[in-house]
Amino acid sequence: xxxxxxVFYCPEKIKHLEAENTLPxxxxxxxxxxxxxxLVKGKRVCIKMHLGGGISYTTVHPTFVRTLVSKVKxxxxxxxxxxxxxxxxxxxxxxxxxxIGAPIVALFGPGRKTVKVPMNFKDFDVAEISSKGxxxxxxxxxxxxxxxxxxxxxGAGKNIAMGFTPGSTRAxxxxxxxxxxxxxxxxxxxxxxxxECPNHANKFDEKGKYEVFWHACKYCRHCILACPExxxxxxxxxxxxxxxxxxxxxxxxxxxxxxxxxxxxxxxxNITIFCDCWGFSxxxxxxxxxxxxxxxxxxxxxxxxxxxxVENLLADGLPEDYALGExxxxxxxxxxxxxxxxxxxxxxxxxxxxxxDITRVD
Numbered sequence: 001x002x003x004x005x006x007v008f009y010c011p012e013k014i015k016h017l018e019a020e021n022t023l024p025x026x027x028x029x030x031x032x033x034x035x036x037x038x039l040v041k042g043k044r045v046c047i048k049m050h051l052g053g054g055i056s057y058t059t060v061h062p063t064f065v066r067t068l069v070s071k072v073k074x075x076x077x078x079x080x081x082x083x084x085x086x087x088x089x090x091x092x093x094x095x096x097x098x099x100i101g102a103p104i105v106a107l108f109g110p111g112r113k114t115v116k117v118p119m120n121f122k123d124f125d126v127a128e129i130s131s132k133g134x135x136x137x138x139x140x141x142x143x144x145x146x147x148x149x150x151x152x153x154x155g156a157g158k159n160i161a162m163g164f165t166p167g168s169t170r171a172x173x174x175x176x177x178x179x180x181x182x183x184x185x186x187x188x189x190x191x192x193x194x195x196e197c198p199n200h201a202n203k204f205d206e207k208g209k210y211e212v213f214w215h216a217c218k219y220c221r222h223c224i225l226a227c228p229e230x231x232x233x234x235x236x237x238x239x240x241x242x243x244x245x246x247x248x249x250x251x252x253x254x255x256x257x258x259x260x261x262x263x264x265x266x267x268x269x270n271i272t273i274f275c276d277c278w279g280f281s282x283x284x285x286x287x288x289x290x291x292x293x294x295x296x297x298x299x300x301x302x303x304x305x306x307x308x309x310v311e312n313l314l315a316d317g318l319p320e321d322y323a324l325g326e327x328x329x330x331x332x333x334x335x336x337x338x339x340x341x342x343x344x345x346x347x348x349x350x351x352x353x354x355x356x357d358i359t360r361v362d
Contacts, residue, residue: 011026040075054279068140149222183230247342
């Protein structure tokens with residue numbers, strides 16, 4: 001059993017109405033207690049976050065990004081940039097150099113390079129990882145925590161595993177979980193599966209048969225989750241292999257930076273049923289909880305998950321055609337995936353601890 005890691009937590013609830021009691025101010029004090037100044041002084045800092053897309057509005061609010069950037073600068077960092085896979089729609093959610101105080105960098109696209117890292121796990125032979133994402137002295141992972149139909153939940157771990165890799169590598173990881181089966185008898189050809197595919201990798205042929213162009217498919221399962229008739233399903237169930245592949249990418253990134261040069265911040269606000277990558281938002285599953293920070297990724301994600309309780313479910317957070325199933329965690333009851341598995345795998349690899357102590361910051 002590993003030693004408990006420290007997780008700092010500033011709760012959403014305030015004692016009385018003063019600016020100093022609000023969440024951005026608590027966040028500043030939390031960053032001080034978490035040792036941000038010593039972490040970033042004189043260093044080049046990469047802040048990895050998810051900038052969202054489409055008409056989503058539940059990503060991390062620019063105020064919290066600006067609060068973090070301002071503290072990094074005030075702590076004497078040599079430079080700081082914010083990054084995600086793509087930055088072309090960032091302004092739609094209020095992210096700009098002017099609004100957050102730092103340049104926003106796309107990790108992939110023209111002129112961007114990757115490094116190839118051998119993985120040698122089943123069909124996951126090689127992972128490409130963003131060179132720009134690795135080109136800093138310090139990594140701060142700023143994550144909006146939420147449920148996720150494919151990986152169980154989205155937190156700091158997913159932010160790295162999926163955010164630091166291009167579509168080709170993400171497809172390899174997703175493919176380990178299984179394939180997609182079409183039930184012709186259930187299908188009503190409503191085209192919602194086609195509309196929700198971010199890669200335009202599926203279609204109905206001239207005879208009305210469902211087809212997937214596997215070269216373009218990144219196995220995100222958006223088509224499965226979008227189908228109101230449940231005519232699409234996962235064929236094969238190897239969730240553990242998918243989580244193993246994610247853990248391998250995460251471990252490489254963490255080992256690259258070193259345990260003394262990382263910080264993980266999870267924002268537990270607007271905790272929704274699906275990932276921000278869907279391009280739209282839905283009501284919160286549970287009340288807003290606040291913000292956590294830790295130098296241990298596993299502890300940060302574990303503590304975040306532990307705060308999300310089934311008994312606090314907000315009825316409007318579930319779509320009308322969803323019902324809770326079996327599982328220990330609320331997210332597992334919704335999506336049938338154990339959200340704790342990734343952290344347990346990472347702990348076995350020596351990349352963090354599932355044991356933690358909470359230090360509350362008011």
